[in-house]
Amino acid sequence: MTTEDLFSKANAQYAKNLPFVLYRKPEADLLNGLFQEDDFLHKVETFEETGFVFSPFDKDKTGILIPGIPEVTTDYIEEKASLRSTIIKTESAAEAAHIQLVEKALAAIQNSVLQKVVLSREQSQEIENVNPITIFKRLLFNYKTAFVYIWHHPQVGTWLGATPETLLSLRGRKFETMALAGTQKFTGSVAVTWGDKEIYEQQLVTDEIITNLQSFDLRSLHVGDRETHQAGTLLHLRTLISGTFNTEGQNLKSLLKALHPTPAVCGLPRDLAKDFIMQEENYDRAFYTGFLGELNILRDTSKKRSRRNVENLAYKTLKNETKLFVNLRCMQYTDSKALIYIGGGITVASNPKLEWQETVNKAQTIASAL
Numbered sequence: 001m002t003t004e005d006l007f008s009k010a011n012a013q014y015a016k017n018l019p020f021v022l023y024r025k026p027e028a029d030l031l032n033g034l035f036q037e038d039d040f041l042h043k044v045e046t047f048e049e050t051g052f053v054f055s056p057f058d059k060d061k062t063g064i065l066i067p068g069i070p071e072v073t074t075d076y077i078e079e080k081a082s083l084r085s086t087i088i089k090t091e092s093a094a095e096a097a098h099i100q101l102v103e104k105a106l107a108a109i110q111n112s113v114l115q116k117v118v119l120s121r122e123q124s125q126e127i128e129n130v131n132p133i134t135i136f137k138r139l140l141f142n143y144k145t146a147f148v149y150i151w152h153h154p155q156v157g158t159w160l161g162a163t164p165e166t167l168l169s170l171r172g173r174k175f176e177t178m179a180l181a182g183t184q185k186f187t188g189s190v191a192v193t194w195g196d197k198e199i200y201e202q203q204l205v206t207d208e209i210i211t212n213l214q215s216f217d218l219r220s221l222h223v224g225d226r227e228t229h230q231a232g233t234l235l236h237l238r239t240l241i242s243g244t245f246n247t248e249g250q251n252l253k254s255l256l257k258a259l260h261p262t263p264a265v266c267g268l269p270r271d272l273a274k275d276f277i278m279q280e281e282n283y284d285r286a287f288y289t290g291f292l293g294e295l296n297i298l299r300d301t302s303k304k305r306s307r308r309n310v311e312n313l314a315y316k317t318l319k320n321e322t323k324l325f326v327n328l329r330c331m332q333y334t335d336s337k338a339l340i341y342i343g344g345g346i347t348v349a350s351n352p353k354l355e356w357q358e359t360v361n362k363a364q365t366i367a368s369a370l
């Protein structure tokens, strides 16, 4: 199937108002798609299902599944679709409300054991009559290092995003995850310096992920160096974390329970931060800061094999693969407007005005595709 065929199929599916997802993994050349023939709302219950999961922030709510094996294109994505000059429209009332929210969090951090809380908001942006698949193409061609997707279900809505954050990659006994936090604008170079605030904020995430992983039966754990990662017009601090479990067939449900939500999108201690978010944010995050991606796809991803091995099935390394991403830099699409979701981590060193500006910068990466 060519990329063009897959886009046509998605357009037809959207016109019929049936569930589908199109996505491209970070740095990948090929596009994937899953299509459902009816509008049934499948839930993910055991995490042993196969398909594409779309799960909300609130871990007590169930995720939605588009079941099946993805169709993959065979050609390289070449079409160009430029970003636009849409400027995010900010309102002084929204600014005042966000600054007040950050100040409240700063008081809570000073007066309790709360160390970090990620606070977010929803920004509405009017859009002209543009097909969401066109918006998806703009994200796709401009955010190569991101996981880029469009997801549609008639009973839920249409979501799009270009996220820089992996929640969990799992293949057999091998896993990969990352600690991503701290933000500054990209101004042409990744050789930048970071302040103590960002280094502290990101280290909290790394430490917490490691602690949570250590409750599992690990054979090895590798923590990379802290590095600067470019995500569109923004830079983040990132530490790659990988390893192997002692046994195959890890209980994905309990792994995800241990990892999600990470302090990159919730805070520390987790329950206290979540309570603060639920009580104070004053809107429903829905799928923003939830997770999404491939669940238990049986694949042969072994690298180059000799001719003899190709012919010998015994050499095939078919393994279940799961690749989940955190739903950041995303929006909900309706015919007249886009609801853009953005947030940032608040610690003792946060400046409320700068935190507001950070959400505006993050919103701009998505608004440029409208």
Ligand SMILES: C=C(O[C@@H]1C=C(C(=O)O)C=C[C@H]1O)C(=O)O
Pocket: 118, 120, 165, 180, 181, 182, 183, 236, 264, 265, 328, 329, 341, 342, 343, 344, 345, 346, 362
């Ligand atoms: C919460 C978001 O991003 C998260 C918060 C960051 C920060 O506070 O610097 C950086 C990356 C993400 O971990 C978002 O993009 O909405």
